[in-house]
Amino acid sequence: MTTEKLDLRKIKNNICKIAEQYGFQDARVSDTATEKYMPAYKEWIAKGYHGDMYFLEENQKLREFPEKLHPDTTRIISLRYDYLSDKANFLLPLKDPNLANISRYALGRDYHKIMRKKLQRIASDIETMISQSFQLNYRVFVDSAPVLETLFAEKSGLGWKGKHSLIINKDAGSWFFLGEIFINLPLEVDEQVEDLCGSCTACINLCPTNAIIKGKQIDATRCISYLTIENKGAIPENLRDLMGNRIYGCDDCQLACPWNRYSNLSNDPSFNPKHNLQNISLLELFQWNENDFLKNFEGSPIRRIGFEKWQRNLAVALGNSEADDQKIAVLKSKIGNISQMVDQHILWALEKLNSKDKRSISDKQKKLINCVTNMLPRDA
Ligand code: SF4
Ligand code: SF4
Structure with a gap:
């Protein structure tokens, strides 16, 4: 034609x-x-x-x-x-390990x-x-x-x-x-723009699991987005501590990026948080049953991962949060409810909460909090 x-x-x-x-x-x-x-x-x-x-x-x-x-x-x-x-509320879930940290695109x-x-x-x-x-x-x-x-x-x-x-x-x-x-329309093509990363390595340095590798690539097997969304099985034990309270995706490399100082806010209310997901406790989410999960996440991307992975992710995050009797009781009450895979993660969480290890914010996370505080005054 x-x-x-x-x-x-x-x-x-x-x-x-x-x-x-x-x-x-x-x-x-x-x-x-x-x-x-x-x-x-x-x-x-x-x-x-x-x-x-x-x-x-x-x-x-x-x-x-x-x-x-x-x-x-x-x-x-x-x-x-x-x-x-x-x-979007970037800072609260970075500072408080008891809150759910959910990727901004999925709120x-x-x-x-x-x-x-x-x-x-x-x-x-x-x-x-x-x-x-x-x-x-x-x-x-x-x-x-x-x-x-x-x-x-x-x-x-x-x-x-x-x-x-x-x-x-x-x-x-x-x-x-x-x-x-x-x-099939032979429109004039646009020109590629210059790569302005320069010598910056902020995203590489602040990625919680060191998942960013050379060549602008990600080792997905270490990336929290993959581990919480795509990964079907157990989350490798060596990465669980590093996940902190991230239960669906991870925004840290974007939060670290200085170019996001210039980010625009969306005009589309579809992407405003639902169910207070920008400021909700891990324990509250963990107590949702499967019906709550399906109902509350109607029309949300989170529904795609299914209830089992959701509970798995929450169990890990609860293990990384501050210990208290209520959390321990709720975790125990869920054993045997969903699957062996989830039970494995609950047992890991209980072991962590029962240990005497004191929770502290990692140096990486402190630096990230600093980045976000300086970058996004509107969100501070
Ligand atoms: S999404 Fe998170 S874990 Fe994955 S590369 Fe970025 S900072 Fe690292
Ligand atoms: S933080 Fe942003 S500018 Fe810096 S290296 Fe990563 S992607 Fe590039």
């Missing part, structure tokens, strides 16, 4: 305007080439850094060649959607559905805009298929890939979701 009659520059401008109307802060275009990136990706997989996320091993050809994932794709539009709520509604619906509408509006002269072929993605989303975001200039492996935008930090629209 010919594109001769199309004013591609004007169409691209209109796409950006449409994206803005649907609440996206940026929309930029890249081609589909991945060959420069694939060797590093394959090496990461070969070294087993992906843990048991076997889906990352599969469909390599689809990942490598976006036009195989969706035929006729010639361009990828990467879009940015800010999610940081003004109620409110599940972004997958929200983003997919918006991307679908944008693509449909583009289709309507050019339908007289061109048959648009498109597909939208939000974390749902073998798509190298950070690669395309970086190629498009949406930001650069930081040493912590996330995309950073110099004017907006890194608290945003990414989405992609694969299309």
